[in-house]
Amino acid sequence: MTMRLDYLSIFPAYFDVLDISLLGKAAVNGLVEVHAHDLRDWTHDRHRTVDDTPCGGGAGMVMKPDPWGEAFDEIIGTEPDSSVHVIFPSPSGAPFTQSAAQELSSAVRIVFCCGRYEGIDHRVIDYARSMWTVHEVSLGDYVLNGGEVAALAITEAVVRLVPGFMGNPESLAEESFSAGQDGLLEYPLFTRPVSWRGLDVPEVLMSGHHGRIAKWRRDESVRLTCERRPDLTDSDFGVPH
Numbered sequence: 001m002t003m004r005l006d007y008l009s010i011f012p013a014y015f016d017v018l019d020i021s022l023l024g025k026a027a028v029n030g031l032v033e034v035h036a037h038d039l040r041d042w043t044h045d046r047h048r049t050v051d052d053t054p055c056g057g058g059a060g061m062v063m064k065p066d067p068w069g070e071a072f073d074e075i076i077g078t079e080p081d082s083s084v085h086v087i088f089p090s091p092s093g094a095p096f097t098q099s100a101a102q103e104l105s106s107a108v109r110i111v112f113c114c115g116r117y118e119g120i121d122h123r124v125i126d127y128a129r130s131m132w133t134v135h136e137v138s139l140g141d142y143v144l145n146g147g148e149v150a151a152l153a154i155t156e157a158v159v160r161l162v163p164g165f166m167g168n169p170e171s172l173a174e175e176s177f178s179a180g181q182d183g184l185l186e187y188p189l190f191t192r193p194v195s196w197r198g199l200d201v202p203e204v205l206m207s208g209h210h211g212r213i214a215k216w217r218r219d220e221s222v223r224l225t226c227e228r229r230p231d232l233t234d235s236d237f238g239v240p241h
């Protein structure tokens with residue numbers, strides 16, 4: 001099953017990068033197909049205008065609804081279809097999580113709508129919700145100039161989970177935030193040389209004692225998670241079970 005990814009943006013060249021890197025292979029072996037579109041192709045004035053001043057006043061500009069609607073008609077269609085996932089990266093979206101990436105990895109079609117300026121006319125989102133499955137998602141509590149970088153990040157998080165994409169699916173199981181890690185942060189990783197610039201690999205990892213190694217890794221994951229991400233620990237988390 002091929003996953004079709006569409007990107008609507010006034011800077012479609014952001015997505016040229018998807019033709020190389022990890023995604024290039026997926027595109028080549030038919031797992032994923034990528035289509036980037038210039039929103040200005042659906043404007044009709046000489047200046048190819050996509051923005052206007054906000055109703056009710058305020059600073060900055062808002063993206064007009066008309067180009068989005070016409071682009072939707074052509075790219076997605078005019079009939080409702082809940083199997084199409086439309087993603088609006090936005091500072092006011094719901095936090096994007098690994099479980100959201102996991103769910104989206106089984107989608108047949110994902111359309112990324114990259115906002116710029118202060119944002120997109122809200123009726124575009126309302127219209128999209130009446131037609132498709134819409135996700136307004138935030139990557140974090142900071143503001144970017146547009147949704148393109150967020151769309152690339154979400155794409156990578158999703159496509160690497162598509163069955164058949166990753167060479168070694170086992171490596172997915174042990175990552176941070178994956179179920180296999182019980183929602184803990186990943187433990188520190190080491191490889192050869194055993195001694196490097198006066199810094200040594202922890203002895204336990206060279207002991208060949210798998211029970212002790214597993215315990216060291218679990219303890220490190222717990223320590224790191226408590227230190228860096230208290231939000232990920234539930235109330236009695238800190239108490240060893």
Ligand SMILES: COC(=O)COc1cccc(COC(=O)c2cn[nH]c2)c1
Nearest residue numbers: 090091115119120138139140144146147
């Ligand atoms: C309905 O959606 C919109 O109107 C989106 O509008 C905008 C406006 C400016 C910037 C962005 C890009 O997203 C972020 O900055 C972002 C995402 N995660 N954390 C920061 C999107």
